[in-house]
Amino acid sequence: xxxxxxxxxxxxxxxxxxxxxxxxxxxxxxxxxxxxxxxxxxxxxxxxxxxxxxxxxxxxxxxxxxxxxxxxxxxxxxxxxxxxxxxxxxxxxxxxxxxxxxxxxxxxxxxxxxxxxxxxxxxxxxxxxxxxxxxxxxxxxxxxxxxxxxxxxxxxxxxxxxxxxxxxxxxxxxxxxxxxxxxxxxxxxxxxxxxxxxxxxxxxxxxxxxxxxxxxxxxxxxxxxxxxxxxxxxxxxxxxxxxxxxxxxxxxxxxxxxxxxxxxxxxxxxxxxxxxxxxxxxxxxxxxxxxxxxxxxxxxxxxxxxxxxxxxxxxxxxxxxxxxxxxxxxxxxxxxxxxxxxxxxxxxx
Amino acid sequence: xxxxxxxxxxxxxxxxxxxxxxxxxxxxxxxxxxxxxxxxxxxxxxxxxxxxxxxxxxxxxxxxxxxxxxxxxxxxxxxxxxxxxxxxxxxxxxxxxxxxxxxxxxxxxxxxxxxxxxxxxxxxxxxxxxxxxxxxxxxxxxxxxxxxxxxxxxxxxxxxxxxxxxxxxxxxxxxxxxxxxxxxxxxxxxxxxxxxxxxxxxxxxxxxxxxxxxxxxxxxxxxxxxxxxxxxxxxxxxxxxxxxxxxxxxxxxxxxxxxxxxxxxxxxxxxxxxxxxxxxxxxxxxxxxxxxxxxxxxxxxxxxxxxxxxxxx
Numbered sequence: 001x002x003x004x005x006x007x008x009x010x011x012x013x014x015x016x017x018x019x020x021x022x023x024x025x026x027x028x029x030x031x032x033x034x035x036x037x038x039x040x041x042x043x044x045x046x047x048x049x050x051x052x053x054x055x056x057x058x059x060x061x062x063x064x065x066x067x068x069x070x071x072x073x074x075x076x077x078x079x080x081x082x083x084x085x086x087x088x089x090x091x092x093x094x095x096x097x098x099x100x101x102x103x104x105x106x107x108x109x110x111x112x113x114x115x116x117x118x119x120x121x122x123x124x125x126x127x128x129x130x131x132x133x134x135x136x137x138x139x140x141x142x143x144x145x146x147x148x149x150x151x152x153x154x155x156x157x158x159x160x161x162x163x164x165x166x167x168x169x170x171x172x173x174x175x176x177x178x179x180x181x182x183x184x185x186x187x188x189x190x191x192x193x194x195x196x197x198x199x200x201x202x203x204x205x206x207x208x209x210x211x212x213x214x215x216x217x218x219x220x221x222x223x224x225x226x227x228x229x230x231x232x233x234x235x236x237x238x239x240x241x242x243x244x245x246x247x248x249x250x251x252x253x254x255x256x257x258x259x260x261x262x263x264x265x266x267x268x269x270x271x272x273x274x275x276x277x278x279x280x281x282x283x284x285x286x287x288x289x290x291x292x293x294x295x296x297x298x299x300x301x302x303x304x305x306x307x308x309x310x311x312x313x314x315x316x317x318x319x320x321x322x323x324x325x326x327x328x329x330x331x332x333x334x335x336x337x338x339x340x341x342x343x344x345x346x347x348x349x
Numbered sequence: 350x351x352x353x354x355x356x357x358x359x360x361x362x363x364x365x366x367x368x369x370x371x372x373x374x375x376x377x378x379x380x381x382x383x384x385x386x387x388x389x390x391x392x393x394x395x396x397x398x399x400x401x402x403x404x405x406x407x408x409x410x411x412x413x414x415x416x417x418x419x420x421x422x423x424x425x426x427x428x429x430x431x432x433x434x435x436x437x438x439x440x441x442x443x444x445x446x447x448x449x450x451x452x453x454x455x456x457x458x459x460x461x462x463x464x465x466x467x468x469x470x471x472x473x474x475x476x477x478x479x480x481x482x483x484x485x486x487x488x489x490x491x492x493x494x495x496x497x498x499x500x501x502x503x504x505x506x507x508x509x510x511x512x513x514x515x516x517x518x519x520x521x522x523x524x525x526x527x528x529x530x531x532x533x534x535x536x537x538x539x540x541x542x543x544x545x546x547x548x549x550x551x552x553x554x555x556x557x558x559x560x561x562x563x564x565x566x567x568x569x570x571x572x573x574x575x576x577x578x579x580x581x582x583x584x585x586x587x588x589x590x591x592x593x594x595x596x597x598x599x600x601x602x603x604x605x606x607x608x609x610x611x612x613x614x615x616x617x618x619x620x621x622x623x624x625x626x627x628x629x630x631x632x633x634x635x636x637x638x639x640x641x642x643x644x645x646x647x648x649x650x651x652x653x654x655x656x657x658x659x660x661x662x
Contacts, residue, residue, distance in 0.1 A: 001437065001543070002660055036463055084443045142644040143589065145390065145443055149582040150633040161626035283447055320462035325455030333448040336440055 002347040013342045018288060021338035022302075025330045029323060038317040050312025051305030057312070059194035063266055065297075065304035067092070067258035067275070069203040071282025072289065072296040073210050074255035080214065080291055081247040082227040083137075085130060087148030088255040089279025090155035094129045095122035095259025097159060100167060100178040100270040103185040103263070114184040119202065119260050126256020127249040129155065134248030138241040152279065156272075163272055178263075178270035187265035199261030204297065206254065211293035213250075223247050255279060276307075277325075284332040290339055303328055361610055362494035366502060367568060369606035371396070373505040374560030375584030376591065376598040377512050378424075378553040383588055384516065385549030386529035386652040390446020391431050392557050393581030394453035395424050399558030401457040404565035404572040405464060407474045416566055417501070417559055424558025427453045428551040436546045439656030450581075458574060471571035477501060499567045501559070506599075508556065513595040525549050529650035532657040542657050557581070579633065586636040590643050593650060601639070608635055 026044070033043045051061050071088045078085035085091075098121045109117055129151060136142035163176040171179075187197040214220035225233040226243045234240055262274045285303055289295035310324035355361050375392060382389040389395075399420035406416040427449055434445040465472070480503070482496035516522035524545055528535045532542045565572045587605065591597035609632055616628040 003439065003658055004660075032459060079444075086443075086447060136641060136644075140641060140644055141647070142640050145388075146582060146586045146589070146640060147637055150579065150586065150636050153579045153633045154630050157626045157630045161624050164626075165624060280447070280451065283444070284451070287444060287448075318466070320459050322455050322459040322462060325451065326459055329448055329451035329455050333434060333445070333452065336444060336448070337434065337438060340438060340440060 003344045004347060006343060006345055009342050017338040017342045018290070018335045021334040022331055025327055025334050028330060029327050032323060032326060033317075033319055036317075036319045038319050043313055043317050043319060046313040046316045047306070047309035049309075051309030055191075056194060057308065059191055059196040061301065061305045061308050062200050063195050063197070064308055065300040066197075066199045066203050066261050066265070067278045068281060068285050068300035068304055069207055069297055070258035070261065071255050071278050072285030072300050073203075073207060073282075073293055074251045074253075074258075075283045075286035076289065076291040076293055076296055077210060077214070077223065077254065078247055078251035079286060080227045081223045081244060083134065083244055083247050083251065084145045085133075085148050085248070085251050085255075086145055086283065087130060087133065087151050087252075087279070088258075088282045089275060089277065090148070090152035091126035091129050091252045091255035092259040092262075092275050092279050093155045093159050094125040094252075095256030096263045096270050096274055097155075097162065097259075098122045098125035098256070099181065099185075099260045099263040103181040104179040104269075105182055108182060108184060111184045111188075114182075115187060115198075115264070118181075118185050118264055119257055122256045122260035123253030124256075126254075126259070127252040129256075130248045130252030131245065134245050138244055159270070160272060163270065167270075169269065176272055180269045181264050185264050186268055187261065195266060197261070197265035199265035202257070202261065206257065207293050207297050210250075210254070214293060219243075219246065255282065258282075281328060284328050287332050288335050303331075355611070355614055357490070359490055359493045361614065362490065363497065364610045364613075365603065365607045366494060366498060367606075368609050369602045370499075370502045370505045370567075371560040371563045371580060372584060372587060372602035372605060373509065373599060374556050374563065375581060376587040376602055377505075377508055377595060378556030378560065379584050379588045380591070380593055380595060380598055381512065381525070381553035381556065382428075382550050383653055384529045384593055384650055385525050385546045385553075386532065386650055386655065386657075387432070387435055387546055387550050388442045388446060388585075388654055389428070389431060389449075389550060389553060389557075390443060390585065391427055391449030391453065391554065392446075392584055393577055393579070394450030394457075395427050395554050395557040396561030396577045396581045398423050398427060398453045398457045399561030400565045400576055401461055401561075401572055402558075403562030404474060405461070407566055408472060413477055413566055417562055420558040420562035421555035424554040424556070425551040427558075428554025429547065431554065432547040432550040435656070436543055436550065439658055442654055442656075461572065471573055473570040474566065476565075476570045477567045499563075501563050501567050504559075505563075509595050509599045516595065526650075529652050532652055532655075536657075536659070542659070546657070557584075560584075583632060583636045586640050589647055590636075590639040592643065592646075592648060605632070605635065605639075608632070 030040050033040055050057055052058055074088050099118050102121050103118050133144040133147040136147055137144045167178050169177050169179045187199050190196045222238045222243045225238055226240055230240055258278055263270050285296055285300045288299035306327050307324045310321045313319055314321035379389055379392055402423045403416040403420040406419045431449045434440045435442045477499045479497050480500045485492050486496040524540055528542055528545050536542050564576055587601045591601045612628050612631045616625055
C-alpha cells in the first residue's frame with residue numbers, strides 16, 4: 001500500500017469529503033440502533049426532529065453549540081500551532097470557577113461592564129491554567145498532552161472541593177452548587193421562553209475574530225508557521241517559544257469562555273456537571289471543521305444537534321443516548337481520514 | 350497511627366502491589382506501542398473497554414480467565430483500529446488516540462446500557478480470589494504481601510519479565526525497538542514496517558485492556574462509569590518516567606502505587622485539616638512532577654510520532 005500526494009484537489013472533493021464521512025458514520029451507527037431493536041429510519045427522524053425540528057429544539061441546539069464553538073475554537077487554534085491542548089475541560093472549569101468567584105457578589109458593576117468583566121477574568125483563569133503546560137513544554141520539554149490531560153482531573157477535584165466546601169450555596173438544599181450569578185452578570189436571554197442566551201453571540205463573534213486573527217494578522221501567520229514547520233519558522237525569525245505561549249493563552253482563554261457562558265448564561269450558577277465533556281468534544285468539533293474557525297460554527301451546530309437529538313431519540317425509542325458520543329467519536333476519526341484522502345491517494349500494489 | 354509503623358504493616362505493602370497491577374499492565378502496553386514509534390492515547394478508553402467487556406463476560410456466565418482473553422481481544426481490536434489511522438494512514442497520533450479513547454469509551458457505555466437496560470445499582474460478580482503461593486506466602490511481611498495476591502497480579506509481574514526479555518533478547522524485540530528509532534533501516538532489512546508497528550500496537554493495547562479488566566474482575570466486582578478515571582493518562586506519564594524501559598516501568602508503577610497507598614492511609618487515619626479532594630489530586634500532581642523531573646533527560650524513541658510513508662524519505 002502506498003500513499004501518494006494528489007497534485008490537485010478539486011473543490012467538490014474538499015467540500016464533500018467530511019459530509020461523506022459523516023454519512024458513513026450515520027450508516028455504521030445504524031447498526032447500533034438496530035441492535036437496540038429500534039426502527040432505523042424512525043430513529044434518525046426522531047433524532048433530526050429533536051435537534052432541529054421545532055423552535056424549542058433549535059434553541060436548545062444553539063444553547064448547546066455555544067460552549068462547543070468556544071472549546072472547538074480553543075482546540076483549532078492550539079492544534080494549528082501543533083500545541084496539543086487536550087485540557088479544554090479543565091480550562092472550561094477554570095472559567096466557570098472565575099465566574100463564580102467574581103460574579104456572585106464580590107464585585108457589582110452595571111451589566112454593560114459586568115459581563116465583559118466576567119469573560120475577561122474567566123479567560124485569564126483559563127489562559128493561566130494552560131500557561132503551566134505551555135511553559136513546561138517550552139522551558140523543560142515536558143510533553144503537553146499528558147500535562148493538560150492530568151490538569152483536567154486536578155481542576156475538577158478543585159471544583160468538587162469548592163462546591164462541597166466553602167463555595168456551597170447554603171440555599172441550595174444541600175446540593176453541591178455555587179451561589180447564583182448576580183443579575184448584572186447574567187447573559188441576557190435572546191428568545192423568550194427558551195434558554196437561548198447572548199453567549200451564542202459572543203461565541204459567533206469569537207469565531208469571526210479568531211478567523212480574522214488566524215488569516216489576516218502577523219500573530220496568525222506565526223501560529224500557523226510554527227505548526228507547519230518549526231525550523232522554517234525559526235529561520236524566518238519567529239520566536240517559537242513566544243508563539244507557543246501566546247497560542248496557549250488564546251486557546252486556554254477561549255475554552256474558559258465556554259465555562260463563563262455556561263455559568264453566567266445557561267445555568268446561572270456553578271454545578272459539577274456543568275460540562276458533559278465539552279472540552280473533549282471540542283477536539284472533535286475542531287477536527288470536523290478542519291481547524292477552520294468559521295467552519296467550527298457549523299461543526300459545533302452539527303455535534304450539538306446530534307447530542308440534543310439523541311436525547312429526545314433515547315426518550316422516544318429506548319436507544320441509549322450514549323449513541324451521540326459514539327457518533328461524535330466516529331465522526332472525528334472518519335472525517336480526519338476523509339480530509340487526508342482529499343490530499344493523498346491510496347495506491348494498492 | 351504512627352507514620353513509620355505503616356511501612357511495617359503487611360496491609361500497606363499488599364495494597365501497594367495490588368494498586369500497582371493495572372498500572373503495570375497499562376504502562377507496559379503503552380511502552381510497547383511507543384517503542385515501536387506509536388503514541389497510543391487510546392489507552393484510557395481501551396482500559397475502560399477492557400473493564401466493561403471482562404465484567405460483562407463474567408456476568409453473562411463466562412469464566413474469569415476467559416474474560417481476561419475477551420478483554421485482550423477487544424483491546425487488540427481497538428489497537429488495530431488505532432493502527433489503521435496512525436500506522437497505515439499516518440494521521441496525527443495525538444488526535445487518533447483521543448478519537449480511539451472517545452470511541453471505545455462511548456461504545457463500552459452504550460453496550461453496557463443496551464445489555465443491562467434500566468439498571469441503577471451496578472450488579473456484582475464473583476471476582477478472582479487471592480492465590481497464596483505455597484511456602485513463599487509464609488515469609489513474614491514481604492512474602493505475605495507479595496505472594497498472597499490475585500493471579501492477575503502475578504501475570505503482571507511475569508509480563509514485565511517477558512516483555513523485557515522479548516524486547517532485549519530476541520530478534521523480534523530488536524526489530525520493534527528499531528522500528529521506533531529508524532523505520533527505514535527496518536524496511537531495508539525486508540521487514541514490513543506497517544505490520545510490525547500494527548502488531549506492537551495491538552499487543553500493547555491488549556495489555557492495556559487486561560489492566561482495565563483487573564478493576565472489574567479482580568479488585569472490584571462491578572463496572573462503574575468513569576472507573577478508569579485518568580489512570581490511562583497516568584500510565585502515559587509513567588512510560589516517560591520509566592525512560593521506555595520495562596524494569597523502570599515496574600519500579601515507577603510500584604512507587605506510584607505506594608504513594609497512592611500512603612495517601613489513602615493518611616487521609617483515613619489523621620484528623621486532617623486537608624480536604625479529601627486534595628489527596629485525590631495527588632496521583633495527578635505526582636505524575637506531572639515525575640514528568641518534570643524526568644523530561645530533561647528523556648530519550649524518546651527517535652521515530653515516535655513520526656509517520657512512516659513507504660517510498661518517501
